[in-house]
Amino acid sequence: MIDLLVVGGGPAGLATAIHAARRGLDVVVAEPRPGPVDKACGEGMMPAAVRALDALDVQVAGHELRGIRYVDAVGGRRAEALFGSGHGLGARRTALHAALAERAASLGVRVVPHRVRRVSQSDACVTADGMTARYLVAADGLHSPTRRALGLAVRPEPGRHPVRYGLRRHFAVAPWSDLVEVHWSADCEAYVTPVGPRQVGVALLTSRRLSYDEQLARFPALVPLLGGAEGTPVRGAGPLRQESRARVAGRVLFVGDAAGYVDALTGEGIALALTSADALVRCLRDGRPEAYEHAWRRLSRSYRMLTASLLWTRSRPRLAPLITPTAARFPGLFRRAVDLLA
Structure with a gap:
């Protein structure tokens, strides 16, 4: 019987496995897809993620990021905040996955190369399709089959939250900034992240079910910067909001x-995944897996608070147009919010 079975070999699962192996645990990762796996992702990592990668002795090629810039798609108003605690990193999801692997x-x-379909547990161990471990870590993504199988998925209440999706393409143009740009239109955001010397990623977040090109056309100041370059195939993800009743269910x-x-x-997903992977393994090493719930809530508090606040404002037609002007008018407040995430 192994110490730890990790279901899912993406960045969160691999980071968990690395922390576990460094602490002397016998760990196996179950991942049916050959790596590196690409998926819809903004590909901008906060300074906290860069520090977490350094702690893992993982080096990822990419483009250094100095901060975040908000751009009003209609009025052209801008607000900038530089990171106060090191630099971020724009990197292809495939490069991150390959470096962790x-x-x-x-x-x-x-x-x-195994897809886990059934999970059962006792007081002493977890069994997953014939594999037995003292503990199992589910790192199987946004629509986690393990979360659903254990009855931890929360069914969304109709109309309570807007249903949002992410779409991403890459464009072969030289980055025009070393900031992550967030362009705000009436009901869509465009995240522009430099990921290489001649490549930028443009991820669109929206609740409108329109094509990528139709969504991109809502940003007249952004389109000319792409210089007519042909984009890579569109990758999508969603619905984005996924709630879980708990982070710990027995073993x-x-x-x-x-x-x-x-x-x-x-844009804090990777940072939270990497830091919570460390906290999870620490709790297992100390023989207190139940403590991970509190650790996760503490680590994710700023992300959950700021993201929920922005989404609430975003969903109010009279308030949404004020996001970028307010950030520009109160730069200290904007910097504080960015530092909380960084």
Whole structure:
């Protein structure tokens, strides 16, 4: 019987496996897809994520980011806030995945090409499709099958929250800024992240079921900056909001998007996944898996608070147009919000 079975070999699962292996645990990752796996992602990592990668001895090629810029798509108003605690990083999701996989392999972590369909547990162990471990970590993504199988998924109340989706493409143009730009239109945001010397990612977050090109056309100041470059195929994700009743269910623990997700609006998903993976393994090492629930809530508090506040404002037609002007008028407040996330 192994110490830890990680279901899902994305960044959250691999980070968990790396932390576990470094602390002497026998860990196996179950991931049916050959890596590196690409998916819809803003690809901008906050300074906290960069620090977490450094702690894992993981180096990822990318573009250094100095801060965040809000741009009003209609009026052109702008607000900027630089990170006060180091730099962020714009990096392809595939590059991040490959670097984490290489580090895990160097520590002897086994990755088996297996899709986990059934999970059962006792007081002593967890069994998943014939594999037995002392603990299981579900890192199986936004629509976690493990979360649903254990009855932890929360069914959304109709009309309570807007249903939002993410769409992403890359464009072969030189970055025009070392800031992540967030362009705000009436009901859509465009996140522009430099990820290489001649490549930027443009992720659209919206509740409107329109094509990528139709959504992009809502940002007249952004379109000319892409210089007519042809975009890569569109990748999508959603609905983004996914709630979980708990992060710990007996000997099963949840990390990354599987632990619950509010929205990609503040761009903190990777940072939270990496830092909570560390906290999870610390709780297991100390023999207190139940303590992970509190640790996750503490680590995610700023993300949940700021994201929920922005979404609430975003959904009010009279308030949404004031987001960028308010950030520009109160730069100290904007910097404080960015520092909370960074």
